[in-house]
Amino acid sequence: MRRREFITLLGGAAAWPLAARAQHANKRPLIAWLGGGSQHQQTAVRNRDAFLRGLREYGHDDGRDIDIVYRWADGDMSRQPKLARELIALNPAVIMSAANTGTIALSQATSTIPIVGMNLVDPIRLGLAESYNRPGRNVTGLLNTVDSLPGKQADFLLQLVPQATTIGILVNPANPAHPIVLRDVETTVGNSRIKFVPVEVSTPADLEVAFQTQKQGRIEGLIVLVDPTFFTQAARIISLAATSRLPVIHGFRQHVEEGGLMSYGVDNPQSFRRAAYFVDRILKGAHPGDLPIELPSKLELVINGNTAKALGLEIPPTLLAIADEVIE
Secondary structure, eight states: OOHHHHHHHHHHHTHHHHHHTOSOTTSOOEEEEEESSOTTSHHHHHHHHHHHHHHHHTTOOBTTTBEEEEEEOTTOGGGHHHHHHHHHHTOOSEEEESSHHHHHHHHHHOSSSOEEEEEEOSTTTTTSOSOSSOOOSSEEEEESOOTTHHHHHHHHHHHHSTTOOEEEEEEOTTOTTHHHHHHHHHHHHOOTTOEEEEEEOSSGGGHHHHHHHHHHTTOOEEEEOOOHHHHHTHHHHHHHHHHHTOOEEESOHHHHHTTOSEEEEEOHHHHHHHHHHHHHHHHTTOOGGGSOOBOOSOEEEEEEHHHHHHTTOOOOHHHHHHOSEEEO
């Protein structure tokens, strides 16, 4: 083996410890944050603050012993690759990615800087990890879903509108996780009586047309998949659903707090708080590929009783009995 080749291999073997300690000894470690939403959106602020609380619990305080730099995509996934490159150029010790699409963009731009990904969807099939127990690459973090979640969202929606035969699913064609989730919904429900119709929205400008299309297609309920664009456009989606008198189930409780009908999904602030554990371990020298990807620690069903009344829907006792919260 030539000396140059040997040095290259040696450098590759040492890449992870160097990445975890990328900052000079006299500088504080830099943590980079790539957010899919807007820095001013209440839900994004809540998630960020939960992450910062988690860091403080591990003894890391921004501006004291670590520095944090932020980039926000404002719901526009097309911006994420550029923002990812900007953050990577800063050579941070670890990158915190708040959205699955951001994690994909980051992993395509670097194979050495550790990435803690939030709201991961099928990371093995998307090439982000080799397995859950041993990711093996530079990405670890927390899943956005469990196997039964998409089907349960459909089930809860159908309990509210039992007469429905056509359910729309709001999807973003640019989101690589959405085809996976669509298949999971159809497989999990397994009810030949129900027809699931993808309703594509690529940009915020498409939302009005999408809801008009739903009227024409006589869609009787809508599942909103988790997506940065839908996350930042939650208020418009809720308003359009109310105008269309369309029952909708979301992925986050915050959307129900803002007037949406129902949500079933991950307790996101709790997951973001847990993400601090991964960052702490990486800052202390752990290889992200050795840190198992975790399931969300809590799923919650939240129903807005006022919105249900406005839509003329009666919440069945079975849903009331298992709901984590009914907002009145």
